Amino acid sequence: GQNIDQPTEMTATEGAIVQINCTYQTSGFNGLFWYQQHAGEAPTFLSYNVLDGLEEKGRFSSFLSRSKGYSYLLLKELQMKDSASYLCAVSDSNYQLIWGAGTKLIIKP
Amino acid sequence: IAGITQAPTSQILAAGRRMTLRCTQDMRHNAMYWYRQDLGLGLRLIHYSNTAGTTGKGEVPDGYSVSRANTDDFPLTLASAVPSQTSVYFCASSDGRGGTDTQYFGPGTRLTVL
Numbered sequence: 653g654q655n656i657d658q659p660t661e662m663t664a665t666e667g668a669i670v671q672i673n674c675t676y677q678t679s680g681f682n683g684l685f686w687y688q689q690h691a692g693e694a695p696t697f698l699s700y701n702v703l704d705g706l707e708e709k710g711r712f713s714s715f716l717s718r719s720k721g722y723s724y725l726l727l728k729e730l731q732m733k734d735s736a737s738y739l740c741a742v743s744d745s746n747y748q749l750i751w752g753a754g755t756k757l758i759i760k761p
Numbered sequence: 762i763a764g765i766t767q768a769p770t771s772q773i774l775a776a777g778r779r780m781t782l783r784c785t786q787d788m789r790h791n792a793m794y795w796y797r798q799d800l801g802l803g804l805r806l807i808h809y810s811n812t813a814g815t816t817g818k819g820e821v822p823d824g825y826s827v828s829r830a831n832t833d834d835f836p837l838t839l840a841s842a843v844p845s846q847t848s849v850y851f852c853a854s855s856d857g858r859g860g861t862d863t864q865y866f867g868p869g870t871r872l873t874v875l
Contacts, residue, residue, distance in 0.1 A: 656803065682860045694851060694866035695804070702861070739803070747860025748819065751803030 654678045656752035658740050663758045664730055672725045672738050672755045680745025686714055686725045687739040689754065695739055698725070727757075735759045763787050765867035767852050773873045774842050782837045782870050784852030792855045793835040794819075794864065795827060797848040804851065810835060811858070842874045 655677045664670040676684070683702035687695040701707055701716035701723060713726040725738055737754040744750055768783045786793065791812050796804040806819030810829040824846060826838045835854075839846055850870045855862040 685863075694868050696866070697863045700861075700863070741804075743860035747858045748806060748809075749804075749860065749864070751805070753801055753803045 654742075654744060654750045656740055656742060656750055658738075658752040658755045660753070661756045661758065663760060664727075666730055666732060666759055666761050668730050669726065669728050670730060670757065672727070672740075672757065674723045674725070674740035674752060676721050676723070676740070676742045676750075676752075678742045678744045678750055681718060682743035682745070682747055684714075684716055684723050684743070685739075685741045685749065686723075687741065688736050689739055690736045698738075730759050732759050732761070765852055765854055765865055767850075767867040767870050769870060770868070771871040771873075773875065774839075776842055776844060776874055778842050780839045780842055780872070782839075782850055782852075782872070784835045784837070784867060785833050786835075786852075786854045786865075786867075787833065788854060788856075788865065789832060790854035790856050790865070791832070792858065792862075793829065794853045794855075795825070795835070795837045796851045796853065797821065797846075798851060798869075799848050807837065807850075842872075844874045846872065847874045848872060 686698040689695040699714040711728045739754045740752040741749040765786045794809045795807040808827040810816045852867040853864040855864045
């Protein structure tokens with residue numbers, strides 16, 4: 653079957669760095685997405701990786717290793733507004749997104 | 762620019778009743794999707810449409826139907842609601858294939874079936 657694994661919850665301190673991991677087993681691979689979802693709101697796009705390596709976008713970076721079935725989202729200089737759930741999703745062989753359950757990130761002052 | 766709108770925002774429904782959730786986008790995107798989101802589970806695809814006039818089944822299509830008469834609208838119908846359909850429903854759209862293009866989500870409909 654297809655599976656996306658992420659930690660359920662993480663806690664970090666304002667101003668610090670946090671890494672949210674995602675491992676996947678899917679039938680085929682056409683890229684990996686990270687979305688941010690604040691409580692009670694819709695998911696919003698953060699990043700898309702289809703090739704191995706690190707993609708940096710401001711305070712957020714996303715890494716992919718296709719051979720290991722692994723990705724991480726790195727958030728630097730954490731701000732209180734970064735408190736949200738972070739969703740990992742993989743595009744499978746049918747170009748459908750398989751979603752992880754999300755990682756709830758709690759930022760403490 | 763509205764993006765994607767969904768209606769209603771929330772609804773409480775008696776089991777056995779018919780319900781249509783509305784979704785409209787103004788971005789002229791080709792593809793549209795319906796997901797449900799339940800606590801502790803990832804978003805699950807119910808139905809999708811790659812272009813107006815075509816629809817397809819996702820991971821959890823049973824009990825739901827969709828239509829795509831035009832580019833902008835993608836309603837989701839529950840023919841006879843059951844309590845297990847209590848969930849938050851998100852509509853999304855993408856310019857091209859959602860598997861490689863960014864999906865843009867509506868604000869969601871919170872549905873409770875009693």
